[in-house]
Amino acid sequence: MSTQTELKRVATQEIEPIRPKQSKKGKIRKYKPKTVDPTSALGVLQFEIDEILAEFNLTRNTILNDVGCILNEERDGPMHRLYHREVNSVEVLKAGANGEGLALIPSPVDTDKKQIALIPFALPGDLVRIKTFKTHPHYVECDLLEVIKPSGKRNDDLIECKYFGKCSGCQLQHLTYEDQLAFKKRTVMNAYKFFAPKLMEEKVVPEVGETMRSPLEFGYRTKLTPHFDLPKRMKGNGERPALGFGHKGRPQWRGNADGGSGPMLDIEECIIGTKIINKGMSNERARFEKEFTKYQKGATILLREHTKVVDPQTPIEEQLDEGSTDIEGKISYLQIADEENEKPLVKTCVTNTRQIVTEYINGFTFQFSAGEFFQNNNSILPSVTDYVRKNLQIEGSKPEDPHYLVDAYCGSGLFSITSSKGVDRVIGVEVSADSVAFAERNAKANGVDNCKFIVGKAEKIFGSIDTPADRTSVILDPPRKGCDDVFLKQLAEYNPARIVYISCNVHSQARDVEYFIKETENGNCFKIESLRGFDFFPQTHHVESICVLSRG
Ligand SMILES: C[S@@+](CC[C@H](N)C(=O)[O-])C[C@H]1O[C@@H](n2cnc3c(N)ncnc32)[C@H](O)[C@@H]1O
Known part of the structure; x- marks a missing residue:
C-alpha cells in the first residue's frame, strides 16, 4: 500500500473527546480511539500538534495525558480536578486551521511533561489565562478566560457581533481583514505541507497566491x-x-x-x-x-x-x-x-x-x-467564476482551435454555464438528479446550448467522454471529503490538458493533488501551475482553494 493510500484509509487517531463518567464498580473503562479522516478539522489538528512538537524538540509521549485515569473516576474526582484547571500566563504559539490558538502548558501531574492547549479565540502572541475543561490523549480543550497581554494582531474593537467569543460560527472577527486573508493563505500553505509532503520536498508546489478577497466582509451569507x-x-x-x-x-x-x-x-x-x-x-x-x-x-x-x-x-x-x-x-x-x-x-x-x-x-x-447545494456568498462569485473560466483556457490556443470542458461535481451547472462561452462542448456530471435537472434548465434559461449533464458518480463521466483529451479542460469541485482514488486514477488515464480543482477543504485537495501527481499513471506529466485561496467566508476560518494543473 502506498503512503498516500495509507493516509487516506488508515486514519485512526485518538481524538475522540473524553467525557468523564462514573465508572461502574469493577469495570475498567478503556479509551477507544475513533477513526477520523485526516483531512477533517480533528485530523489536521494532529499535524499541527506534531509541528509544535518538532519545533520544541518534544515527542508525543511528552504530551500524553492519562485519559484512562480520568475516564475511570467520578466527575470531579481528584484527577479530574487536577486536569481541568485554570492556567495563568499562557503564551499562544500558533493559530490552527480551525481558528483556535495552540499553546504548550505544563502537565498538571508530571513536571517533565507538557500539554498542548487548544484555545478558541486566542491569537498567536497573546498572553492569556485559560481553563482546561476536556482532556484528550494529546491535547486539552480550553476556554479563554482573559487576554492578559494581547498580540499585536489582536484588535477587539473590530468585533461586530455580540456573540463573538461564544458562537461557533465566526473565529476571526478580532483580526483586520488583511490579516484574515493572510491567515487563509497560511492555511493553504500548511495544507500542502501536511498533505502533499512529496510535492513540497520536490519543490513543485508554487508559491501560494494572495487570497482573493470577498467584496462583502459582513452581510454576505445567502x-x-x-x-x-x-x-x-x-x-x-x-x-x-x-x-x-x-x-x-x-x-x-x-x-x-x-x-x-x-x-x-x-x-x-x-x-x-x-x-x-x-x-x-x-x-x-x-x-x-x-x-x-x-x-x-x-x-x-x-x-x-x-x-x-x-x-x-x-x-x-x-x-x-x-x-x-x-x-x-x-x-x-x-x-x-x-x-x-x-x-x-x-x-x-x-x-x-x-x-x-x-x-x-x-x-x-x-x-x-433551496435545500440543494449552491455557493453561499453571491458577492464573490463573479470574480471566482471569471477566474475559473480564464484558467480553463489551453495555453497557446487559437480561437478556431476546438476546446471542450468536463465539469465533474457540477451541481446546478454554475461553472459549466459560466465557462461555456467560446467552448465547443461542456459535459457535466453530478450525483444529485435534482441538481442535474436544474443544470439542464439553467443552461436553457441562459441560452446556452452546448452543455450536457449526466447523473452519476464523478467517474461515470469517463464512460461518456468522446472529446480529445489534449483539447479538454476539467473542472473539479468535489464535496469536503475530496475525490476518491477511482475517480483520480481514471482522470489521470484520460489525461486532460488542464485541471482546475476548486475545493472547500484545501486539506483534501492537497492530498488528492499529491495522489494524482505521484501515484497515478500519467500524473507525473502534470505540473501545478497556480494555487490560491478564495475568501468565501470572511470572519470565519474557512477558505476555498483553487489549484490549477496543466500537462507539463
Ligand atoms: C461543492 S459542490 C459543487 C457544486 C457546483 N460545482 C457549484 O459550485 O455549485 C459538490 C457537488 O458534488 C456533488 N457530489 C458529491 N459526491 C459526488 C460524486 N461522487 N460524484 C459526483 N457528484 C458528487 C454534490 O451533490 C454537490 O452538488
Missing part, C-alpha cells in the same frame, strides 16, 4: 441554518429552547453572557448573513416563540436568499413566491437597486427546502432547490 435541540428535560416544561448556532467558548474574556449557556446559543441576528436572511431569521424566531410546544424533537430551519426580477407596473406583493412571512402573514421582502437590470430586484427569504431559488451571477441566472 444561507443560514439555525437549529434548536429539544432535550427531554425541556419537553413540555413550557420553556422555549434556544434557537441559533452551536456554542463554542465561554465568553468571560468578552464579559458577555448573551445567548445562554446551553450547547445551542439563542441568536436573533447573524451579522455575516444578508439583510433578508436576518429578516427571515427574525420572522422564524417569532413563529417559533409561538409554536415551539408543538415540536416533538429538535430541528434545523433553512433560511435561503431568493432574488427575483419584478415588474415595476404590478404590485410587488402580487409577484412574490413562497417565503418567510412576518407576524401579519405577509412575505417579507427587500427591494434593491440593480444597475444591470432595468427592472427592480426583490429579495425574499425561503424556508421550504423544495422551493425554487434564483441567483444572478455575471449576467447569468441560476435556479436550484
Whole structure:
C-alpha cells in the first residue's frame, strides 16, 4: 500500500473527546480511539500538534495525558480536578486551521511533561489565562478566560457581533481583514505541507497566491441554518429552547453572557448573513416563540436568499413566491437597486427546502432547490467564476482551435454555464438528479446550448467522454471529503490538458493533488501551475482553494 493510500484509509487517531463518567464498580473503562479522516478539522489538528512538537524538540509521549485515569473516576474526582484547571500566563504559539490558538502548558501531574492547549479565540502572541475543561490523549480543550497581554494582531474593537467569543460560527472577527486573508493563505500553505509532503520536498508546489478577497466582509451569507435541540428535560416544561448556532467558548474574556449557556446559543441576528436572511431569521424566531410546544424533537430551519426580477407596473406583493412571512402573514421582502437590470430586484427569504431559488451571477441566472447545494456568498462569485473560466483556457490556443470542458461535481451547472462561452462542448456530471435537472434548465434559461449533464458518480463521466483529451479542460469541485482514488486514477488515464480543482477543504485537495501527481499513471506529466485561496467566508476560518494543473 502506498503512503498516500495509507493516509487516506488508515486514519485512526485518538481524538475522540473524553467525557468523564462514573465508572461502574469493577469495570475498567478503556479509551477507544475513533477513526477520523485526516483531512477533517480533528485530523489536521494532529499535524499541527506534531509541528509544535518538532519545533520544541518534544515527542508525543511528552504530551500524553492519562485519559484512562480520568475516564475511570467520578466527575470531579481528584484527577479530574487536577486536569481541568485554570492556567495563568499562557503564551499562544500558533493559530490552527480551525481558528483556535495552540499553546504548550505544563502537565498538571508530571513536571517533565507538557500539554498542548487548544484555545478558541486566542491569537498567536497573546498572553492569556485559560481553563482546561476536556482532556484528550494529546491535547486539552480550553476556554479563554482573559487576554492578559494581547498580540499585536489582536484588535477587539473590530468585533461586530455580540456573540463573538461564544458562537461557533465566526473565529476571526478580532483580526483586520488583511490579516484574515493572510491567515487563509497560511492555511493553504500548511495544507500542502501536511498533505502533499512529496510535492513540497520536490519543490513543485508554487508559491501560494494572495487570497482573493470577498467584496462583502459582513452581510454576505445567502444561507443560514439555525437549529434548536429539544432535550427531554425541556419537553413540555413550557420553556422555549434556544434557537441559533452551536456554542463554542465561554465568553468571560468578552464579559458577555448573551445567548445562554446551553450547547445551542439563542441568536436573533447573524451579522455575516444578508439583510433578508436576518429578516427571515427574525420572522422564524417569532413563529417559533409561538409554536415551539408543538415540536416533538429538535430541528434545523433553512433560511435561503431568493432574488427575483419584478415588474415595476404590478404590485410587488402580487409577484412574490413562497417565503418567510412576518407576524401579519405577509412575505417579507427587500427591494434593491440593480444597475444591470432595468427592472427592480426583490429579495425574499425561503424556508421550504423544495422551493425554487434564483441567483444572478455575471449576467447569468441560476435556479436550484433551496435545500440543494449552491455557493453561499453571491458577492464573490463573479470574480471566482471569471477566474475559473480564464484558467480553463489551453495555453497557446487559437480561437478556431476546438476546446471542450468536463465539469465533474457540477451541481446546478454554475461553472459549466459560466465557462461555456467560446467552448465547443461542456459535459457535466453530478450525483444529485435534482441538481442535474436544474443544470439542464439553467443552461436553457441562459441560452446556452452546448452543455450536457449526466447523473452519476464523478467517474461515470469517463464512460461518456468522446472529446480529445489534449483539447479538454476539467473542472473539479468535489464535496469536503475530496475525490476518491477511482475517480483520480481514471482522470489521470484520460489525461486532460488542464485541471482546475476548486475545493472547500484545501486539506483534501492537497492530498488528492499529491495522489494524482505521484501515484497515478500519467500524473507525473502534470505540473501545478497556480494555487490560491478564495475568501468565501470572511470572519470565519474557512477558505476555498483553487489549484490549477496543466500537462507539463
Ligand atoms: C461543492 S459542490 C459543487 C457544486 C457546483 N460545482 C457549484 O459550485 O455549485 C459538490 C457537488 O458534488 C456533488 N457530489 C458529491 N459526491 C459526488 C460524486 N461522487 N460524484 C459526483 N457528484 C458528487 C454534490 O451533490 C454537490 O452538488
